[in-house]
Amino acid sequence: MQFLYESERNQIRELLRQHGVADPDHRGEECDCHLVFEALHVLADGIPERLYAMIHPAGPKRHQHASEGFTMLWFLKIANQGAMACDG
Structure with missing residues (x-):
């Protein structure tokens, strides 16, 4: 399953x-x-907010087409459920 925008993934x-x-x-x-x-x-010691800040720093949008809120929700889900979060 892919939920990241290509620029976020890269x-x-x-x-x-x-x-x-x-x-x-x-x-x-x-x-x-x-x-x-x-x-x-x-990269982030298991802290989703830390990884999010690396990918979406404050200031001008770096990933123009990405849904930042959706990205953060997935980071939180994966932090709580592990890599199998996409399975359920």
């Missing part, structure tokens, strides 16, 4: 690479839940 992958994750979880290629779960724990 930014998360880039942040993971910059943080030393050379080979992100391959399941994240097909399911944003796995990508976000990995990013939550590698």
